[in-house]
Amino acid sequence: MNFSIMLDEGKCRGCTNCMKRCPTQAIRLINGKAFINTAKCIHCGECIRICPYNAYTPESIEWYNQMHDSPKKFKIAIPTTSLYGQFPRGTDICKVQNAILKVGFDYVYDASWAADLVARAIKLKIEKEKTIRPYISTYCPAAVRLIKYRYPSLMDNLILIREPMEIAGILARERVRKNYNLKDDDIKVFYISPCPAKLLAVTNPIGDYTPSVDWVIPLNKIYGNLYREVIKEDNNICSYPSLKGVRWSVAGGQSEHAELKNYLAVHGMENIIQIMEEIENGKLSNIDFVEASACVNGCVGGTFNVVNPFIATSNIYYISNSLKDECINPDIDRFDEMHATGFFNYKLKEEERPGKLNLKEAVERQEKIKEILDMLPGLDCGSCGAPTCLAHAEDVYNKESEFYDCVVLRAKK
Amino acid sequence: MADSLLKRYTYDVMANDFMAAGKSSSAIKSNLKSLGIDSDILRRIAIISYEAELNIVIHSFGGKLHCDIYENKIVIISEDAGPGIEDVDLAMKEGYSTASDSVRELGFGAGMGLPNIKKYSDHLEINSSSTGTKIVATINL
Incomplete structure (x- = not known):
């Protein structure tokens, strides 16, 4: 299983809403x-x-099986930073990690702790390397893949510092191996995720490394159980997230944590597209760092969250602004040593290069598509099963659909 | 024939229309993307055509932006209806700008237009007189 979005065909009415919304035109009817x-x-x-x-x-049953069918495995949970924004104001958030243990995990390593380390690595890289501007964050897997798919020329701008989920997975494994005397095979790492995109980061990373996380659990599927534990009175083991780290779940949080002065935080797919166009046009090279999150307000806007993104944002701000910082980060003292070995860096996976472009053929193809497009009504209604008339023209050219799938032309015929 | 014109894309660019500014270069970019042009080349063309388009919007009485496709090169041509560049050598200097304060308040006119066009093209020709300016920027494939 490496695909996290499933369609219930019984419920789908073919209304075209999703098809028109899709930023990569990946959907057809x-x-x-x-x-x-x-x-x-x-x-x-x-x-x-x-x-x-x-x-x-937005799930398959498989995460559940992965969790319950491996009773002999030692199960590590990495909760997303946005989880802390999902509880009512006043909840003792120091109980969250304990609640995760209660629902069936053996060990918790908070993503916010790893964010403490990653923020420092980002700060150092931006201070040291000044040739590439702006650097673009690789925190949001959907934004990164939008760039890969629609703005390949901006791949060089990706900062290529491992994100907190990945770092947390590595460090948690290391600790568990040592403290419990276990082998890597005995351990399974689960990320409690705010969005489907994180699964893609695990099953198909952009970097040339083996991901440290084994499986991704949708936050909403586990939230009920967590909430019931969190509000129990007898729950008295306390462990805090990093208060700056939890801000990663809100747009701008990465840059603030890395103490950057000159950054841009953009969120929402359409907004990202506009900013990427600007960067591609050579603008924004006066900015050090661009945070792009596919969801509104950042990870708190992810589809697996339970609470409205604006309420969750307010909760996260409340936590990071008003709580006393009692976080004990288990690995922060090792930062210099880890950083010196290049621990945070990675390279992009080698992709197959496209063959030599035959421009003459490409121009002919484009003109034939244009000929088909000129015969279509230009309503972009989606009734043919493609999101736009242009997409339909391309599909017809590629022999993937019929010209007269267009309902307007069929009615006139 | 490597040097025969395969395709010309042409766009009208209006003077002082900052709302539409960037639309022509965006259209060029998406056409080239659909042709499958290499991303490094694409980025250079994006910068050149954007700067050329903005120059027409900011400084001229209006004009046209062309993108010519050859098998071995891509040529961006901007033609406007005047009033011409007074001192081309000076205009090529980074930071030199004749843009008005009102244009600069919009975030344009930093004096990087022509220098950037030069930086990213393999060959650049500029012909300017009071009746118009023609810029021909060539990018080899």
Whole structure:
């Protein structure tokens, strides 16, 4: 299983909402039902969010099996920073990690602790390397894949510092191996995720490393159990997240944590597209760091969250601004030693280079598509099963659909 | 024939229309993307065509932006209806700008237009008189 967005065909009415919303045009309607081209899907979750019939189920049952069918494995949980924004104001958030243990995990390593380390690594890289501007964060896997798919020329701007989930996975494994005398094979690492995109980061990373996380659990699937534990009175073991680290769940939090003065935080797919266009045009090279999050307000806007993104943002601000910082970060003292070995850096996975471009053929193809497009009504209604008339023209050219799938032309015929 | 014109894209660019500024270069970019042009080349063309378009918007009475596709090169041509560049050598200097304060308040006119076009093209020709300026920027493939 490496795909996290499933369609319940019984619920799908073929309404075209998801197809039109998809930023990579990965969705088509086939026989009146939505179909996602997995090669194009960047797991941003826009389709899940927009569907009026709740036809998308953002999970497979498999995470549950992974958790319960491996009783002999030592199970580590890494909660997303946005989890802390999901509880009512006044909740003792120091109980959250204990609640995670109660629902069946053996060890918790908070993503915010890893964020403490990653923020420092980002700060150092931006201070040291001044040739690339702006650097673009690789925290949001959907934004990174949007860049890969639509703005490949900006791949060089990605900062290529491992993100907190990955670092947390490595450090947690290391601790558990040592403290419990276990082998890597005996351990399974689960990330409690705010969005489907994180699964893609685990199953198909952009970097040339083996991910440290084994499985991703949708936050909403585990929230009820956690909440019931968190509000119990007898729960008295306290452990705090990093108060700056939890801000990573809100747009701007990475840059603030890394103490950057000159940054831009953009969130929401359409806004990201506008900013990437600007960067591609050579603008914004006066900015050090761009944080792009596919979801509104950042990870708190992810589709697996329970609370409204603005309320969650307010909760996160409240936590990080008004709580006393009692976080004991287990690995912060080792930062210099880790940083010196290049622990935080990675390289992009080698991708197959496209063959030599035959421009003459490419121009001919474009002109033929234009000929088809000129015959279409230009309504972009989606009734043919493609998101725009241009997409339909391309599909017809590629012999993936029929010209007269266009309902307007069929009515006139 | 490597040097025969395969395709010309042409866009009208209006003077002083800052709302539409960038639309022509965006259209060029998306056309080249759909052709499958290499991303490094694409980025250079994006910068050149954007700066050329903005120059027409900011400094001229209006004009046209062309993108010519050859098998071995891509040529960005901007043609406007005047009033011409007074001192081309000076205009090529980084930071030199004749843009008005009102234009600069919009965040344009930093004096990097022509220098950037030069920096990212393999060959650049500028012809300017009071009746118009023609800029021909070539990027080899």
